[in-house]
Amino acid sequence: MKSRILGAAALTAAAALVLSGCAGGESGEGAPIKLGSVNTISGPATFPEASEAAQAVFDQVNADGGINGRMIEYKITDDKADPATATASARELVGSDEVVALVGSASLLDCEINAKYYEQEGVRSIQGIGVDPGCFSSPNIAPANIGPFNDTTLTMLYGSEELGLENLCVLTSVIGSTGPAYQAAVDRWTEITGKEPTFVDDTVPYGGADYTPYIVKAREAGCDGIVANSVEPDAIGLIKAANQQGWDDVTFLLLTSVYSESFAAAVDNSAAGVYVPAEFYPFTEDSDVNADWKALMEENDITLTSFSQGGYLAATFLVEVLESIEGDITRDSVNQALSDMDPIANPMIAYEYQFDRIAAQDYQPGGWPVTLQSGTNAWEQAADDWLMIPAS
Amino acid sequence: MNGGALLQGALSGLAAGGVYAVFAVTLTLMSRLVRIVNFAQAATGMFAAFIAVWFASRLGMPVWLATLAGIVVGALLAALIGWIAATWLSEADLSTRSAMTVGPFLLLMSLSYIMFGNKPQPFAPIFNGPAFTVAGVVVSWVTVITVSLAVIVAVASALVLRKTTIGTKLRALSDRPTTAELIGISSKPLAIGVWAVTGAISAVTILIIAPTQSNDAVSLSMLIIPAAAAALLGGFKRLDLAVVGGLLLGLINGMVAQINELALVRSFVPLLFIVILLLWSQRKEVWDAAR
Numbered sequence: 001m002k003s004r005i006l007g008a009a010a011l012t013a014a015a016a017l018v019l020s021g022c023a024g025g026e027s028g029e030g031a032p033i034k035l036g037s038v039n040t041i042s043g044p045a046t047f048p049e050a051s052e053a054a055q056a057v058f059d060q061v062n063a064d065g066g067i068n069g070r071m072i073e074y075k076i077t078d079d080k081a082d083p084a085t086a087t088a089s090a091r092e093l094v095g096s097d098e099v100v101a102l103v104g105s106a107s108l109l110d111c112e113i114n115a116k117y118y119e120q121e122g123v124r125s126i127q128g129i130g131v132d133p134g135c136f137s138s139p140n141i142a143p144a145n146i147g148p149f150n151d152t153t154l155t156m157l158y159g160s161e162e163l164g165l166e167n168l169c170v171l172t173s174v175i176g177s178t179g180p181a182y183q184a185a186v187d188r189w190t191e192i193t194g195k196e197p198t199f200v201d202d203t204v205p206y207g208g209a210d211y212t213p214y215i216v217k218a219r220e221a222g223c224d225g226i227v228a229n230s231v232e233p234d235a236i237g238l239i240k241a242a243n244q245q246g247w248d249d250v251t252f253l254l255l256t257s258v259y260s261e262s263f264a265a266a267v268d269n270s271a272a273g274v275y276v277p278a279e280f281y282p283f284t285e286d287s288d289v290n291a292d293w294k295a296l297m298e299e300n301d302i303t304l305t306s307f308s309q310g311g312y313l314a315a316t317f318l319v320e321v322l323e324s325i326e327g328d329i330t331r332d333s334v335n336q337a338l339s340d341m342d343p344i345a346n347p348m349i350a351y352e353y354q355f356d357r358i359a360a361q362d363y364q365p366g367g368w369p370v371t372l373q374s375g376t377n378a379w380e381q382a383a384d385d386w387l388m389i390p391a392s
Numbered sequence: 393m394n395g396g397a398l399l400q401g402a403l404s405g406l407a408a409g410g411v412y413a414v415f416a417v418t419l420t421l422m423s424r425l426v427r428i429v430n431f432a433q434a435a436t437g438m439f440a441a442f443i444a445v446w447f448a449s450r451l452g453m454p455v456w457l458a459t460l461a462g463i464v465v466g467a468l469l470a471a472l473i474g475w476i477a478a479t480w481l482s483e484a485d486l487s488t489r490s491a492m493t494v495g496p497f498l499l500l501m502s503l504s505y506i507m508f509g510n511k512p513q514p515f516a517p518i519f520n521g522p523a524f525t526v527a528g529v530v531v532s533w534v535t536v537i538t539v540s541l542a543v544i545v546a547v548a549s550a551l552v553l554r555k556t557t558i559g560t561k562l563r564a565l566s567d568r569p570t571t572a573e574l575i576g577i578s579s580k581p582l583a584i585g586v587w588a589v590t591g592a593i594s595a596v597t598i599l600i601i602a603p604t605q606s607n608d609a610v611s612l613s614m615l616i617i618p619a620a621a622a623a624l625l626g627g628f629k630r631l632d633l634a635v636v637g638g639l640l641l642g643l644i645n646g647m648v649a650q651i652n653e654l655a656l657v658r659s660f661v662p663l664l665f666i667v668i669l670l671l672w673s674q675r676k677e678v679w680d681a682a683r
Binding site: 044046201203205207208209210211212213214215216217220232233234236237240241243244245246260262263265266 | 397400401403404405407408411510511512513514515520521522529530532533534535603604605606607608610611612614615645646647649650652655656658659
């Protein structure tokens with residue numbers, strides 16, 4: 001019996017040695033560079049394109065010989081918009097897989113749940129699409145996009161300053177702890193313009209079937225512009241409720257989440273128009289700016305959306321940083337390189353990307369106004385330059 | 393908060409109320425005639441409507457033909473679920489049979505994601521815009537149609553059950569199933585027929601409302617929750633109260649949305665409705681019996 005126990009102990013020890021040997025060997029020259037992302041691929045609102053786009057970028061880099069001969073191994077996890085799964089996904093990537101960085105993530109709650117853990121473990125993340133407020137308040141997270149809160153300020157600025165709307169009504173659907181962040185976005189607009197919204201209702205249901213009561217309320221209040229943070233189906237619900245009321249002179253000021261071909265196809269009557277400050281250079285019209293991204297997406301059969309633009313950009317930024325590293329690529333050397341990086345200017349975004357400055361929110365966010373007019377079923381550019389949030 | 397705004401709110405909730413009422417009526421019919429609370433009722437309609445859009449947009453069918461085809465698909469889908477219930481669960485009690493319908497509910501939602509993706513569908517509206525204005529309040533065509541549909545379905549069902557032979561047979565089967573079987577009434581085709589008819593009604597309802605509101609798989613399938621709350625007013629037995637329940641729930645929802653002070657309870661209106669009705673229905677029970 002005793003010899004059996006001894007035998008088992010010896011085997012375990014041997015196995016541990018072999019495994020640790022393997023682990024040690026992995027980080028050496030020629031081993032793959034491990035990257036990962038936490039995404040909401042299933043759940044109430046999904047963002048599958050960002051990590052798909054990042055994957056496409058890395059596949060292309062690998063096909064071209066990798067980073068100094070080392071291949072990129074990219075792992076995509078699904079947090080199902082569930083806090084426990086999001087926690088587990090982050091630990092799987094950072095703890096077990098020992099990724100050197102996170103890139104191209106797009107999740108409803110990754111930042112909120114995992115930001116502290118990333119700081120603890122000293123791992124940094126370039127979110128493809130930063131969604132929750134946690135993505136914009138951690139030194140370890142610097143998204144490729146400006147986020148829904150800056151987007152809210154921008155869309156209100158466009159409505160009041162460019163379109164001359166006087167009575168903006170804000171209808172917000174609050175998911176998780178986003179309420180105060182949206183309120184801050186509205187306050188920022190007030191600070192810049194000195195104007196107040198006609199009313200703010202932050203209890204608009206998410207995933208509701210019929211939004212007529214909210215539209216009726218807004219009409220009664222005399223709103224000429226409706227600012228909403230709705231995702232596609234809910235925004236369609238709002239617009240259609242206005243159609244049913246015969247309310248044809250109201251303008252909808254929405255966020256990048258509705259900027260897609262399918263939204264344009266589903267909305268025939270957009271009243272006085274839908275306006276969105278697109279977080280990336282508009283993709284619904286052909287242009288040189290998006291050509292490389294578009295070709296790569298079409299080649300890999302990935303839907304053309306702002307989410308895939310974000311994932312593509314996040315991956316491109318990281319590849320540029322990885323290529324700049326001399327010597328071994330480890331978590332520490334990647335962190336150092338992200339801190340030391342020169343700002344990257346890319347015409348797909350309004351500002352230069354530099355990890356630490358974006359993470360500290362020390363930059364000037366901007367979006368490109370696009371509009372969907374009634375009867376066109378197609379987005380078109382509403383401006384010929386970026387609309388920036390003025391420094392207040 | 394003035395009375396005008398409340399009236400406005402109430403009328404604005406009526407469109408949704410009409411939809412709840414139609415589904416509440418079909419739920420009541422199913423519960424009375426085939427002993428089942430069909431959780432897949434709205435999901436069946438949703439899937440049929442998505443198929444109709446697919447027929448029109450991908451196969452290039454004219455909209456009217458695609459709509460008809462969608463209704464047929466709705467009827468067939470419901471009949472298939474009904475056939476499963478009648479074949480393998482004919483002796484099971486109401487709870488078991490109802491629990492079974494959660495299967496098709498989830499299946500249809502997943503299938504719609506796989507087949508049509510997670511983006512809203514481009515429905516072409518059949519009825520659109522405001523119908524008339526009462527005291528400054530716009531009432532849309534969809535409100536008129538859904539409320540009428542609820543009343544028509546309820547009245548037609550009541551007439552069929554009272555005045556026709558099939559109705560008599562259906563009532564016999566629901567009241568005394570064994571006796572009815574013994575005197576030679578075949579239950580299976582009748583049960584499947586009830587399923588098919590309610591499936592078709594669900595498809596029609598979704599095809600009418602989907603172009604005028606949020607129309608992704610989840611928000612359409614989840615209409616079953618307020619509908620079930622509405623059907624509870626009639627105890628899943630009375631068609632007239634199911635209609636009243638649906639309309640009432642819509643009116644309350646619409647009014648509550650106008651009152652800022654009630655912001656917190658807005659999402660819980662159907663739940664509160666259910667709790668209050670359950671407490672009301674138990675009001676005469678003594679403690680031991682009610683437990």
